[in-house]
Amino acid sequence: MKRLAAYILPVVLLACACAQQPQVSEQTTTDTSTTTPATASAAPSAYDANLAFGPDKVVELKQPESNKVIIKLMFKNGSMSDPKGKEGLTYTTAQMITESGTKDMTVSQIKDKIFPWAAGYGANVDKEVTTFTFAVHQDFLNDFYPIVRGLMLNPAFAEEDFKRVKSNQQNFVDEVIRASSDEEYSKKALEDLLFRGTNYQHMVEGKTTSVQNITLEDVKNHWRNMFTRNNLMIGIAGNYSADFLNKLKADMVQLSDAKPNIPMAGQPNKPNGVQVEIIQKDNALGSAIFTGAPMPVTRSADEFAALMVANSYLGEHRKSYGKLYDKIRTTRSMNYGDYSYIEWYDQGGSFQLPNPGVPRTANYFALWIRPVQIGEGLKQQYAELKDINVGHAHFALRLAMREVDNLIQNGMTQQDFELTRKFLRSYIKLYIQTQEKQLGFLMDSRFYGRQNYIEELDKLLANLTVQDVNNAVKKYWQTENMYITIVTDDSEAEPLKQALLNNTPSPMSYSNLVKEGLPKEVLAEDDQIANYKLNVKDVKIVDSKNTFK
Known part of the structure; x- marks a missing residue:
């Protein structure tokens, strides 16, 4: 189950509609927060709406040549606002807004009506914000908008829809997250460990017992x-009129005038040494690994640009040129890929490029080692490996941590820096290929106190030096104190635990055929990796059935 709600935005609506460079503008009316908002019983004037949605609350992306309109409504209210004991409530509420229709139309009637328009809408819930996205061809904007207004101001909240939404959500936290993808499982498990005891700990979908409540x-x-209107940012892109925007603001000001009590974001825990949780499950085909360590830097800081270069050098999400990918997959054929992260990467199993709409103030540095083979599997495949106790997880983890250590100690070379920076300055422009993503990243920029993150980042990258990057890496990265989650098979859990605790040498287990084709320098490096000391202080085994409870 994905966190995109009722009706997934059609591909046709995500295609870039015009070649003209978009013009970004802002509202210029004065914001007076002390003015008394209009009551729900009286239609607010345009003046009142402009007071409620001043320049800091409206993001415009005017594209006169476009043939579509995108509306984004971002509420500063994410899963960290869930009440204790009812974790997942924000997600349920967002799903009900998009999955239960309006007072006048059922969700089925809405989907049938908007299908010929190639229109779509959905909701995405993250830790600190919830964003509703609506997209429609310009020709049908006036027909589509009453549905937008109805969903936001008069959601049906029908009992039968609630039962369906809650059942799907319960199934996700009980079964789907454990069964569908060990990679995503290890990622969510890492956040559960990294933020344990804080309002960032639980999945946005909640926990087994909390969803029940x-x-x-x-x-x-x-x-x-x-x-409410008090924690809402409006975003709009495409070919729309000033009158339409005024109508949108006048309608959204009719949302509740309650002043939400938004808590402070939970900060990541500080591990003492390397802390490992091994999640054992039946019939796991490999060991999926995610590591993480607190990192007090986000896009709001200029130093983030320097860390982006180092991160890209280690390995962008699903890119094959990084050091981790080269050493673990390309050279040793251990798995499908290995990557580095300096912020949350939403729905990484589905998307090649970062998604907007998930801005966060609590951050961490992480490594993703896609599943590597377990001991039992290697034994069954290769007679020459019949005596091994542990599969590739220990070796792969050592290799990845060693690469980070090498970068911290030795830094990037000038040549590697230049190549990586050049790539990044082009790559970040791909983040905003569509109107929807352009608007989303502009709204995220406001969250971080910036105006246009992509443009500002390009300038920051242009002015960086290799020394800036190496200094930032030394300042913010380390491998002595990290959290690690490993989802693996029952047969692998205990042997892997003992190997990690005892820092047992972990020689790479190649088949004879593969080993014969490897260069001597790779085999020599393998010997160094096999004995690379990790600062492991604690390893726990957790049964899969006991996670996310």
Whole structure:
């Protein structure tokens, strides 16, 4: 189950509609926060709407040559606002807004009506924000907009829809997250460990027991108290008129005037040494690994650009040129890929490029080692490996950590820096190939206190030096104190635990055929990696059935 709600935006609506460079503008009216908002019983004037949605609350992306309009409504209210014992409530509420229709139309009737227009809408819930996205061809904007207004101002919240939404959500936290992808599982498990005890710990979808506790009345109250005009940012892109924007603002000002009590974001815990949680499950085909360490830098800081270069050098998400990918996959054929991250990467199993709409103030540095083979599997495949106890996880983890250590100690060379920076300055422009993503990244920019993150980042990259990058890496990265989650098979859990705790040498287990074709320098490096000391202080084994409870 993905966190994109009712109706996934059609591909046709995500295609870039015009070649003309978009013009970004902002509202220029004065924001007076002390003015009393209009009551729900009286239609607010345009003046009142402009007070509620001043320059800091509206992001415009005017594209006169475009043939479509994108509307984004970002509420500063994510899963960290979930009440204790009802974790997942923000997600349920967002799903109910998009999956339960309006007072006048059922969700099925809405989908049938908008299908000929190639229109779409959905919701994405993250830790700190919830964003609703609506997309439609310009010709059908006036027909589509009453549905937008109805969903946001008069959601149906029908009992039968609530049962369906909650059932799907319960199934996700109980079964899907554990069964569908060990890679995503290890990623969510890392956040559970890294933020344990804080409001960032639980998945946005909630926990097994907490979802059970959510009622329809909880959803209605959460909508009134947390999805309000006071924590809303409006974004609009495409070919729209000033009158339409004024109408949108006038309607959204009719949302609840409650002032949400948004908590401070939970900060990552500081590990003492390398802390490992091994999640054992039946019939796992490999060991999926995610590592993480607190990193107090986000896009709001200029130093983030320097860390982006180092991160890209280690390995961008699903890119084959990085050091981790080269050493683990290309050279040793251990798995499908290995990557580095300096912020949350939303739905990484589905998307090659970063998604907007997931801005966060709590951050960490992470490594993703896609599943490597377990001991039992290697034994069955290769007679020459019949005596091994542990598969490739220990070796792969050592290799990845060693590469990070090498970067911290030795830094990037001038040549590697130049090549990586040149790549990044082109690559980040791919983040905003569509109107929807252009608008999304502009809204994220406001969250971080910036105006246009992509443009500003390009300038920061242009002015960087290799020394800036190496200094930032030394300042913010380390491998002595990290959290690690490993999802693996029952047969691998205990032997892997003992090997990690005892820093047992972990020689790479090649088949004879593969080993014969490897250069001597690779085999020599293998010997160094096999004995590379990790600062492991604690290893726990957790049964898969006991996670996310």
